Amino acid sequence: MSQNGGGIDLDKSLGYLLKEASSALRAAMEEVLRPLGMSVTHYSCLELLAQRPGLSNSELARGAFVTRQTMNVLLQALERDGYVTRPAEAPVGKVLPTRLTPRGRRSLEKATIAVRSVEVRMLAGMTETEQSDAFRILQSMIRSLRDGNDGA
Amino acid sequence: MSQNGGGIDLDKSLGYLLKEASSALRAAMEEVLRPLGMSVTHYSCLELLAQRPGLSNSELARGAFVTRQTMNVLLQALERDGYVTRPAEAPVGKVLPTRLTPRGRRSLEKATIAVRSVEVRMLAGMTETEQSDAFRILQSMIRSLRDGNDGA
DNA sequence: TAATCTATGTCAGGATACTGACATGAGTCA
DNA sequence: TGACTCATGTCAGTATCCTGACATAGATTA
Numbered sequence: 001m002s003q004n005g006g007g008i009d010l011d012k013s014l015g016y017l018l019k020e021a022s023s024a025l026r027a028a029m030e031e032v033l034r035p036l037g038m039s040v041t042h043y044s045c046l047e048l049l050a051q052r053p054g055l056s057n058s059e060l061a062r063g064a065f066v067t068r069q070t071m072n073v074l075l076q077a078l079e080r081d082g083y084v085t086r087p088a089e090a091p092v093g094k095v096l097p098t099r100l101t102p103r104g105r106r107s108l109e110k111a112t113i114a115v116r117s118v119e120v121r122m123l124a125g126m127t128e129t130e131q132s133d134a135f136r137i138l139q140s141m142i143r144s145l146r147d148g149n150d151g152a
Numbered sequence: 153m154s155q156n157g158g159g160i161d162l163d164k165s166l167g168y169l170l171k172e173a174s175s176a177l178r179a180a181m182e183e184v185l186r187p188l189g190m191s192v193t194h195y196s197c198l199e200l201l202a203q204r205p206g207l208s209n210s211e212l213a214r215g216a217f218v219t220r221q222t223m224n225v226l227l228q229a230l231e232r233d234g235y236v237t238r239p240a241e242a243p244v245g246k247v248l249p250t251r252l253t254p255r256g257r258r259s260l261e262k263a264t265i266a267v268r269s270v271e272v273r274m275l276a277g278m279t280e281t282e283q284s285d286a287f288r289i290l291q292s293m294i295r296s297l298r299d300g301n302d303g304a
Numbered sequence: 305t306a307a308t309c310t311a312t313g314t315c316a317g318g319a320t321a322c323t324g325a326c327a328t329g330a331g332t333c334a
Numbered sequence: 335t336g337a338c339t340c341a342t343g344t345c346a347g348t349a350t351c352c353t354g355a356c357a358t359a360g361a362t363t364a
Contacts, residue, residue, distance in 0.1 A: 007202050007264055008271065010215075014283065015177055015271050017290045022174035023217040024297040025167055039350090050159050058312060063162075065175040070351050072314065093359050094312045112159055119160065119167050124296045130289055131166065137278065137286045138169045144276045145176040191320085210342060222321050224344065245329050246342045 018141075025122065032114040038107070041066055043115060045074060046100065046108040049084065054097035083107060170293075177274065184266040190259070193218055195267065197226060198252065198260040201236065206249035235259060 010016045029040050044064040048055060055063070061071035075098060078084045083104035086096045100108065123131060162168045181192050196216040200207060207215070213223035227250060230236045235256035238248045252260065275283060 007260070008199060008268060010199060010203060013271065014286055014290070015181075015267075015274065017287060017294075018170075018174055018177055019217060021290045021294050021297075022170055024294050025170055028297045029167075041350090047160060047162060051162060056312075057314095065171060066350095067352060068313075069315090069353085073351090076314095090313090090359085095359090096313075108159070115167075116160060118297070119165065122167065122293050122296050125292055126289065130285075130292075133282075133285050134166055134289045134293075135169060137282055137289075138166070138173045140277055140282075141274050141286075142169075142173050142176050144274050145173075145180045145270070193320085208342075209344095218320095219322060220341095220343075221323085221345090225321090228344095242329085242343090247329095248343075 014141075025118070028118045028121070029115060032118055033111060036107075036111055036114065038111055041070070041074060042078075043108075043111045045071065045078065046083070046104060046111065047115075049098060049100045050105070050108055053099050056095040056097060058095075060098065078104070166293075177270070180270045180273070181267060184270055185263060188259075188263055188266065190263055193222070193226060194230075195260075195263045197223065197230065198235065198256060198263065199267075201250060201252045202257070202260055205251050208247045208249060210247075212250065230256070 008016075026040060029043070033040065033043055041064050045060055048060055048063045052059075057072050057075055058068045060075070061068040064071060075084065075086070079086055082101055084098050085101055086098050090096055126134070160168075178192060181195070185192065185195055193216050197212055200212055200215045204211075209224050209227055210220045212227070213220040216223060227236065227238070231238060234253055236250050237253055238250050242248055278286070
């Protein structure tokens with residue numbers, strides 16, 4: 001019944017399932033972040049800065065999977081509201097190293113708790129072996145997709 | 153070094169990896185669909201209709217992971233350009249069953265070939281066992297995330 | 305040194321998807 | 335039958351993110 005002339009069977013497609021899982025994860029994260037007035041990209045930016053202080057706009061963009069233009073707009077808002085600081089002039093080159101303010105750190109703490117609950121829920125019912133399998137398999141998929149992008 | 157005070161270690165987070173994989177997949181699909189003048193949502197809509205002719209606007213939206221408003225705009229464009237047809241009046245209720253036209257079917261054929269190449273590339277280097285593992289694990293993650301949405 | 309290439313930060317405009325809102329049709333229940 | 339609930343299609347406004355473009359700083363190369 002689900003066999004169409006050469007088409008891709010969505011019910012059996014790993015790509016479709018990947019999109020579905022990602023969509024469900026994003027929706028779950030939006031749900032817990034909304035009460036905190038924070039978007040997923042917003043949270044990603046703060047979490048990246050907590051782990052690697054001094055990241056530049058472009059590096060943050062790559063880490064949050066958006067363009068540097070999009071991240072730039074977000075950083076301007078975060079800076080205006082006092083969550084992050086950037087030097088007025090670049091210490092070297094054009095790169096402006098960004099850092100969390102105490103206020104940004106406090107804001108992140110609540111968000112981290114919320115996001116962790118989603119991650120825990122997602123992992124519920126998976127054995128340790130399945131979790132490491134998932135990790136390895138996802139990395140394999142990413143590597144395969146990236147290699148073909150501009151490598152050949 | 154990547155240990156921050158109670159934060160989420162992105163390098164070890166399955167959620168982050170899932171987002172990365174999904175982002176890579178989407179980029180790869182956009183790359184092969186762009187020469188055909190087709191977006192991912194555009195393609196998803198056509199593929200859904202090929203497998204389940206007569207799907208409604210709302211059903212297509214859920215299948216493509218967008219809102220019904222977004223899908224409605226897309227369907228209006230696809231109808232205007234002759235890729236799909238919808239009856240002027242609903243046979244029953246308000247639901248307008250949508251079907252591919254021959255032109256839509258031809259357009260989908262090329263897209264399917266392009267998307268299949270991406271899927272094949274993504275699966276490269278994975279054993280059959282790993283593929284079925286990935287399938288089962290992703291389904292587990294989706295189920296866990298959905299259950300907590302409005303269930304409790 | 306000078307030329308070229310690459311990466312960065314930023315501005316402007318446009319594409320895409322979402323939230324809010326409304327009227328309508330179908331099912332449920334008293 | 336009538337009130338209620340729910341899902342649908344659709345319009346309008348908004349938010350979000352992207353593409354295109356520019357000037358500039360550092361690295362690379364001749």
